[in-house]
Amino acid sequence: MSAAAEILVPGKAGEGEALVLTAPISFWGGVDPKTGRIADVRHPQHGEIIAGRVLFLPGTIGSSSASAVLMELVHNGRAPAGLVLHEPDAILLLGLIVAREMGWETPMAVRLGRDAFETYGGRVRIAEDGALRRISLRS
């Protein structure tokens, strides 16, 4: 099954294990820019690694440095394989816009209704046209 999703920021098609966050996150202070580990001890997915995952984000909170953390993850090769957001996030997605200006390869960010997030598990692929597809059942 696949779902059409609007491309928010173009980038490389990718696939990875889905990581569906159940609470909004502040990337700065919440995600380690060196490793991609969720460092916020109050976050339900604390300890998970976002690198190489298809990351479903129910929203971001907190610091305006989220963009810097995402760009650093891109530069370190620790970015998610794709980002799925309910609505455009002007702060976080700047990290991808600026990384593209720097000539670095970035993952794609797409928009999908929040209600559909929990139907994703297992491996997920974001195709070049932004379509989301489950390629294995949740483990």
Place this chain on the structure above:
Amino acid sequence: MSLSLSPEEQAIAAKQDGPGMAMRIVAESARLLGAPRLIPIASSHIDGALYHGDSGTLFAEKLVEGGAKVAVRSTLNVGALDLMGCSRIRLEEPQRGMARRMMEAYRKLGCEQSWTCAPYQAGHRPALGSDVAWGESNAVVFCNSVLGARTNRYGDFLDIACAITGRAPDYGLHRPDNRRARLVFDVSGLSPSFLASEIAWPVLGSLYGREVGNAIGVVAGLAAHPGEDALKAFGAAAASSGAVGLFHIAGVTPEAPDIETILAGPEPEAVIRVTPGMAAKARAGLSTAAATKTIDAVAIGSPHLSNAEFESLERLIAGRRLTVPIYACTGRHALAPLERDGRRKRLEASGVVIVADTCVVVTPIMPELGNGVLMTNSGKFAHYAPGNTGYAVLYASLADCVESAVLGKPVFTDIAA
């Protein structure tokens, strides 16, 4: 509606130089947000000069190499180094060199060397109703709410791109209609003694941010103006726990002389009636440390301490010797009055570590302890210290922080909500 750029803006965006890159970043963000045009801005506050890794340094240097300069007054938020030499930063090479290169690049772009997260207390106070592009979540919320200037929550890199182009996307909080309140946050059910206490503001800010998310609310039920430092603490906590860019307080903040004037419609969409139980839970939620007999440090000054806050600190310490250090974070603007009459020397002799240009959650300053416990009166430090420093936190008033630092163990004064 799609974005329409003026011929001049298009010509700048077509160039492969620094101003061209800045214009493309502003335009791309505007497109993402659905802004129809760009608008001129009066000033900028730039959060992008804090080192998080090499990518940000390379970006700033690319702008410098491309001949970019800021077009409007631009102050700088904290960096990763204490250039004033007040405190020792444990950042090692090569990161230290990259952080210094980044700070230098922003200086070359024409930014003011303010290095503070409280630029509004360092002489940068844009006029009511003016459009600006500010970064740093607490600075944004103060600028919008307390000064009544208009900014969105500009992320790192868009802030400097706006400063270079002198423009910002026309959307969100730049538009008067989007600044009106839809929610009422009613604190009239809390005790007057709690509302008059210092801890009310970080606690209520933290609760407010969690309750409203990114919606605009108006706080109702306050009898008196709580003072600028209280509003600073409220906004910083709200912008840490939520995506708050603007709040109003009826009878206090400039766009809300009363509730009716600032509400978007005849009735609010929701009324959050804050109970003493909710406030107590929010207060408890600011601490992560389990019951503990000792503390390892106290950190204050997020946002950076004002001169009035330093005076409170001196009064509370009253010349006593501290058992554990108090890290007091501030901007260089607050140092000059402290140098007079030996005030800084006396504080340092007591065991206060003054941290200038930066702070303890953005760069390694406090010793690395496996299971350290940090006490703070800042809702923002309480939020970020566990993830960024590894210390568990205990939240308390400034008075309790000072008593605890003197004794080396936590002391709490009960103030019922």
